[in-house]
Amino acid sequence: MLFLPAVIMAAEDKGGSSEHQAAALFLGIAVLLIAAKISSLVEKIGQPSVLGELVMGVILGNLGLLGIHYFDALKANEIIQFLAELGVVILLFQIGLESNIYEMKKVGLNSFFVAVIGVVLPFVLGTYIVGPWLLPGLSTKAYLFIGASLTATSVGITARVFKDLGKLQTPEARIVLGAAVFDDVMGLIILAIVSAIATMGAVSLGTISWITAKAVLFLVGSIVVGILIAPYLGRFFSKIHTGVGMKLTLAISFGLIFAYLAGVIGLAPIVGAFAAGLVLDPVHFRYFKNHHLVEDIKKDIDDLEEDKKKKINNVIESYSHRHIEDLIEPISVFLVPLFFIVTGMAVNIKVLFNGQVLLVALGVTIAAFLGKILAGLAAGKVKKALVGWGMVPRGEVGLIFATIGKQLGVINDAVFSVIIIMVIITTLITPPVITNILKKY
Amino acid sequence: MLFLPAVIMAAEDKGGSSEHQAAALFLGIAVLLIAAKISSLVEKIGQPSVLGELVMGVILGNLGLLGIHYFDALKANEIIQFLAELGVVILLFQIGLESNIYEMKKVGLNSFFVAVIGVVLPFVLGTYIVGPWLLPGLSTKAYLFIGASLTATSVGITARVFKDLGKLQTPEARIVLGAAVFDDVMGLIILAIVSAIATMGAVSLGTISWITAKAVLFLVGSIVVGILIAPYLGRFFSKIHTGVGMKLTLAISFGLIFAYLAGVIGLAPIVGAFAAGLVLDPVHFRYFKNHHLVEDIKKDIDDLEEDKKKKINNVIESYSHRHIEDLIEPISVFLVPLFFIVTGMAVNIKVLFNGQVLLVALGVTIAAFLGKILAGLAAGKVKKALVGWGMVPRGEVGLIFATIGKQLGVINDAVFSVIIIMVIITTLITPPVITNILKKY
Numbered sequence: 001m002l003f004l005p006a007v008i009m010a011a012e013d014k015g016g017s018s019e020h021q022a023a024a025l026f027l028g029i030a031v032l033l034i035a036a037k038i039s040s041l042v043e044k045i046g047q048p049s050v051l052g053e054l055v056m057g058v059i060l061g062n063l064g065l066l067g068i069h070y071f072d073a074l075k076a077n078e079i080i081q082f083l084a085e086l087g088v089v090i091l092l093f094q095i096g097l098e099s100n101i102y103e104m105k106k107v108g109l110n111s112f113f114v115a116v117i118g119v120v121l122p123f124v125l126g127t128y129i130v131g132p133w134l135l136p137g138l139s140t141k142a143y144l145f146i147g148a149s150l151t152a153t154s155v156g157i158t159a160r161v162f163k164d165l166g167k168l169q170t171p172e173a174r175i176v177l178g179a180a181v182f183d184d185v186m187g188l189i190i191l192a193i194v195s196a197i198a199t200m201g202a203v204s205l206g207t208i209s210w211i212t213a214k215a216v217l218f219l220v221g222s223i224v225v226g227i228l229i230a231p232y233l234g235r236f237f238s239k240i241h242t243g244v245g246m247k248l249t250l251a252i253s254f255g256l257i258f259a260y261l262a263g264v265i266g267l268a269p270i271v272g273a274f275a276a277g278l279v280l281d282p283v284h285f286r287y288f289k290n291h292h293l294v295e296d297i298k299k300d301i302d303d304l305e306e307d308k309k310k311k312i313n314n315v316i317e318s319y320s321h322r323h324i325e326d327l328i329e330p331i332s333v334f335l336v337p338l339f340f341i342v343t344g345m346a347v348n349i350k351v352l353f354n355g356q357v358l359l360v361a362l363g364v365t366i367a368a369f370l371g372k373i374l375a376g377l378a379a380g381k382v383k384k385a386l387v388g389w390g391m392v393p394r395g396e397v398g399l400i401f402a403t404i405g406k407q408l409g410v411i412n413d414a415v416f417s418v419i420i421i422m423v424i425i426t427t428l429i430t431p432p433v434i435t436n437i438l439k440k441y
Numbered sequence: 442m443l444f445l446p447a448v449i450m451a452a453e454d455k456g457g458s459s460e461h462q463a464a465a466l467f468l469g470i471a472v473l474l475i476a477a478k479i480s481s482l483v484e485k486i487g488q489p490s491v492l493g494e495l496v497m498g499v500i501l502g503n504l505g506l507l508g509i510h511y512f513d514a515l516k517a518n519e520i521i522q523f524l525a526e527l528g529v530v531i532l533l534f535q536i537g538l539e540s541n542i543y544e545m546k547k548v549g550l551n552s553f554f555v556a557v558i559g560v561v562l563p564f565v566l567g568t569y570i571v572g573p574w575l576l577p578g579l580s581t582k583a584y585l586f587i588g589a590s591l592t593a594t595s596v597g598i599t600a601r602v603f604k605d606l607g608k609l610q611t612p613e614a615r616i617v618l619g620a621a622v623f624d625d626v627m628g629l630i631i632l633a634i635v636s637a638i639a640t641m642g643a644v645s646l647g648t649i650s651w652i653t654a655k656a657v658l659f660l661v662g663s664i665v666v667g668i669l670i671a672p673y674l675g676r677f678f679s680k681i682h683t684g685v686g687m688k689l690t691l692a693i694s695f696g697l698i699f700a701y702l703a704g705v706i707g708l709a710p711i712v713g714a715f716a717a718g719l720v721l722d723p724v725h726f727r728y729f730k731n732h733h734l735v736e737d738i739k740k741d742i743d744d745l746e747e748d749k750k751k752k753i754n755n756v757i758e759s760y761s762h763r764h765i766e767d768l769i770e771p772i773s774v775f776l777v778p779l780f781f782i783v784t785g786m787a788v789n790i791k792v793l794f795n796g797q798v799l800l801v802a803l804g805v806t807i808a809a810f811l812g813k814i815l816a817g818l819a820a821g822k823v824k825k826a827l828v829g830w831g832m833v834p835r836g837e838v839g840l841i842f843a844t845i846g847k848q849l850g851v852i853n854d855a856v857f858s859v860i861i862i863m864v865i866i867t868t869l870i871t872p873p874v875i876t877n878i879l880k881k882y
Contacts, residue, residue: 022526023704030694030701037690040682082520085463241481245774249478252775253471260471263464300749301742308741312753330771333686334693 028074029083029338035060036337046439048164050157051431053337057344058428065349075345084342085269087335088156092270093255094328095159095177096277098168101223104178104278107171111178113378118179118391119186122150122371130367134360135415141198142415145405148194149419150368152187154395155180156270157427160340161434162390171382176390177274179375184271185215187397191404192266198408211266218265219275222258226279230254248327254280268396280324343395347424351417360414361421368394368422386437393430394423469515470524470779476501477778487880489605491598492872494778498785499869506790516786525783526710528776529597533711534696535769536600536618537718539609542664545619545719548612552619554819559620559832560627563591563812571808575801576856582639583856586846589635590860591809593628595836596621597711597780598868602875603831612823617831618715620816625712626656628838632845633707639849652707659706660716663699667720671695689768695721709837721765784836788865792858801855802862809835809863827878834871835864 039052060071074080104111127147131138135146155177162173192211196203237250255276262272301309352358369392376388402419405411411419480493501512515521545552568588572579576587596618603614633652637644678691696717703713742750793799810833817829843860846852852860 022523023701023710025523026527026530026697026704026710027701030697033690034694037678037687038681040687043682079520079523082463082466086467089467237478240479241484244770246478246481248771248774249474249778253475256467256471260464260468263467269464269467300745300752304741304745312741327771327774329685330689330768331775333689333768334772337690 025077025079028077028080032060032074032080032338032341033334036341039341046435048161048431048435050160050164050340051428051435053340054157054344054428054431057341058347058349059344060341061345061347062349071345075342080338080342083335084339087332087337087339089255089259089269089273090252090328090332091156091160091163091336091339093252093259093273093277094325094332095163095168096255096274097251097280097325097328098163099174099177099274099278100281101227101278104174107174107178107380110378110380110382111175112182114175114375114387114391115179115182115186117378118153118372118375119151119183119190121374122368123147123190125367125371126150126364130363134363135418138415139410141194141410142405142412144194144197145401145411146364146415146419148190149398149401149405150364150371150394150422151183151190152394152397153180153183153372153391154393154397154423154427155184156339156395157393157430158390158434160336161431165435165438167438172379172386172390175379175382175387179387179391181219181271181274183391184268184397185212185219188215188266191397191401194401195404195408198405198410214265215267218262218267219271222261222272222275223279226254226258226276230279230281244327247324251280251324251328252331343427348420351420352424354414354417357414357417358421361418361425364418365422365425368392368426383437383441386434386441389430389433389437392426392433394426398423466518466520469518469521473501473515473521473779473782474775477782480782487876489602489872489876491601491605491781492869492876494781495598495785495869495872498782499788499790500785501782502786502788503790512786516783521779521783524776525780528773528778528780530696530700530710530714531693531769531773532597532601532604532777532780534693534700534714534718535766535773536604536609537696537715538692538721538766538769539604540615540618540715540719541722542668542719545615548615548619548821551819551821551823552616553623555616555816555828555832556620556623556627558819559594559813559816560592560624560631562815563809564588564631566808566812567591567805571804575804576859579856580851582635582851583846583853585635585638586842586852587805587856587860589631590839590842590846591805591812591835591863592624592631593835593838594621594624594813594832595834595838595864595868596625598834598836598871599831599875601777601781602872606876606879608879613820613827613831616820616823616828620828620832622660622712622715624832625709625838626653626660629656629707632838632842635842636845636849639846639851655706656708659703659708660712663702663713663716664720667699667717671720671722685768688765692721692765692769693772784868789861792861793865795855795858798855798858799862802859802866805859806863806866809833809867824878824882827875827882830871830874830878833867833874835867839864 035056036053039056040049042052042055043049061075063070064072124147126149127143131143131146135142153176158176158180159168159173162168162170162176167173189208189211193203193208196207233250233254234247237246240246255273258272258276259269260272262275263269301312304312372391373385373388375391376384376386379387398419402411402416406413406416476497477494480497481490483493483496484490502516504511505513565588567590568584572584572587576583594617599617599621600609600614603609603611603617608614630649630652634644634649637648674691674695678687681687696714699713699717700710701713703716704710742753745753813832814826814829816832817825817827820828839860843852843857847854847857
């Protein structure tokens with residue numbers, strides 16, 4: 001669940017002065033944002049806007065085929081890539097804020113089972129069945145990398161779909177979010193193991209244990225520490241300033257620091273950002289302005305008729321609520337679409353032009369679908385199909401496996417393309433499928 | 442009024458993978474944001490928070506002298522620099538939004554006079570009096586560069602002070618903002634002329650006219666076109682989506698595109714962003730959600746007592762108002778402090794250690810103060826001292842002159858340091874002075 005485009009693209013050298021580059025990027029960002037918003041037209045045919053952004057990204061990123069190269073430089077620009085990555089960190093932080101750690105704990109065991117099966121099954125399918133069957137004659141290591149690339153879910157896509165459709169509070173969404181955290185930890189461990197096997201031919205149990213311990217310690221530790229210090233942070237910083245700016249800065253910094261810590265430990269930064277959002281609670285911000293005002297007004301309108309009161313209450317709630325989630329929303333509006341459109345732009349349509357590669361890729365993709373959908377069966381008494389499909393999107397981690405495998409000389413260009421096509425298909429097909437499942441219930 | 446740190450610092454090569462770099466930047470941004478917020482403690486001694494951010498930046502940027510080098514890499518990082526520049530663009534766009542083109546027109550002539558005198562006087566003082574007097578024996582070209590570096594105001598500082606103190610709607614603030622736009626145009630023309638003289642020994646009237654025409658045309662053209670198309674933009678895009686996201690995206694994109702156009706023409710991007718904000722008006726967003734709801738509620742509470750009504754109205758207004766300025770506020774909270782803290786970080790305290798250079802610099806700085814404060818006398822029937830001091834801060838453009846002069850071999854290291862010290866002093870002294878003037882009235 002790391003960052004996609006950075007992995008599969010090389011940064012270009014920048015020409016011209018830095019002011020000129022900055023001005024050009026202002027235009028680039030504006031163009032991408034407007035394109036993203038135009039793509040929200042997909043909502044009119046009942047699809048989540050994230051699908052529109054991904055597809056718009058695929059279109060813009062491949063205009064080079066028609067001789068329009070404006071977007072080639074843009075998608076390779078490291079500042080755009082950073083803003084995109086910042087966007088997905090903000091998104092997962094925001095989703096963490098909207099989630100509640102006690103609600104998450106309720107589904108923890110289900111999440112864990114879904115994650116384990118969703119990692120083991122695709123790995124076995126890819127390494128021992130689909131790989132050797134569709135691509136005979138490769139080395140065992142190559143099959144290992146194919147299997148490994150099928151393991152980790154890219155939760156950003158699914159989370160956006162649930163968010164777009166207002167379903168983040170369902171048990172299914174919680175199970176998927178929790179399972180994605182577990183599955184990122186497992187992905188990290190598998191990456192370390194297969195890399196070690198590829199380079200050294202074997203891996204020690206000590207190494208595996210150490211990586212596992214580090215990842216588990218980080219998750220448990222950050223959540224425990226977060227729960228312990230969060231209540232004091234708000235009180236401490238409210239002594240410096242009680243404005244909205246302080247509150248927002250505090251929340252964002254908390255999210256960014258957790259994202260950093262996750263990155264240091266080798267986990268995806270978005271896992272850290274999600275954990276940070278999870279442990280922050282509106283009550284930690286009670287020392288900041290406006291809460292009293294809102295309570296006051298509620299008393300004032302006590303004599304009004306019920307329906308009027310309800311309407312005014314809604315507005316006031318939204319005004320007071322503003323103090324965390326709503327303050328982050330504009331930053332999210334600004335940065336999150338950049339992530340999805342840049343993710344789409346990284347898709348190279350040309351890889352779809354080789355018939356044989358495409359056929360093999362379809363086989364591998366079916367293994368990718370099957371493994372996760374079957375894992376959904378472990379989700380307990382919920383809509384299992386929703387959980388299973390929610391785990392389907394593969395992204396950055398799959399591409400990291402492919403990139404490392406290629407760098408180590410373990411997999412060739414054809415296998416690399418197969419993995420990329422698998423990522424593309426799982427990413428693009430999931431949003432409409434989840435939308436349709438949600439509409440049926 | 443271009444971007445400061447990018448001009449005086451070279452970008453370092455980046456090591457490590459891009460995910461690691463991104464994770465490290467998450468931490469860096471969080472640290473800078475928290476430092477900026479802690480610096481808002483200066484408000485407790487009656488100073489605007491922008492001063493705190495600048496001083497905090499100076500401290501952090503010079504911790505290298507104490508052996509702490511964490512911030513050296515941070516201030517040289519081009520992504521941090523871009524975020525800072527994006528921050529000042531957002532700030533001027535926001536200030537443009539809070540300003541009104543018809544109110545600005547009223548003070549247009551006063552702004553123009555202030556700008557002309559505030560450019561001519563410091564130029565003459567620097568080139569013909571202070572320069573030859575304090576630094577005898579240099580070439581005429583060197584004096585030209587010293588004079589030129591004193592001309593252009595860095596309006597970001599003053600604008601933030603007025604904003605911090607809630608004085609953006611005063612005629613003085615309007616005159617300063619308008620004069621800063623004119624003076625940036627004149628600065629651009631002077632830069633072209635002195636550069637031509639330095640390289641070719643002379644400059645044609647045709648070149649001067651062409652640069653002037655381009656700059657004037659851009660400003661007039663962008664404002665006219667903006668006024669003509671803004672009303673239709675809102676209507677057009679509301680057909681795609683009427684959500685808050687669309688509204689915010691539209692506004693930001695508008696600002697970024699104007700910033701880009703200004704940059705293309707050779708003006709500072711912030712001049713474009715300010716113009717964009719100026720032509721956008723709340724009425725252009727009436728096609729988006731929530732306006733009707735607010736009107737409804739106002740009717741509902743008609744029977745309540747006056748004071749209760751007023752309180753509720755305030756909250757509701759703020760809720761409805763949210764739809765432009767308030768939506769941009771969180772983005773501003775996130776990015777604007779980065780600009781001021783990075784500006785402070787670019788200050789190299791070491792240049793203050795050479796006694797002789799420092800003395801000359803103080804002389805040049807006095808010329809810089811005098812020129813602008815006297816220009817304030819042309820401001821008409823307002824608080825002239827406020828306007829004059831408001832024009833005092835020099836920044837990016839002064840540093841650009843110094844950098845180009847050094848690159849052309851026209852000025853030496855000592856003169857370069859003199860200009861940097863002048864920029865530092867005018868930048869750091871203005872916020873407390875303006876604050877005190879405002880408190881006196």
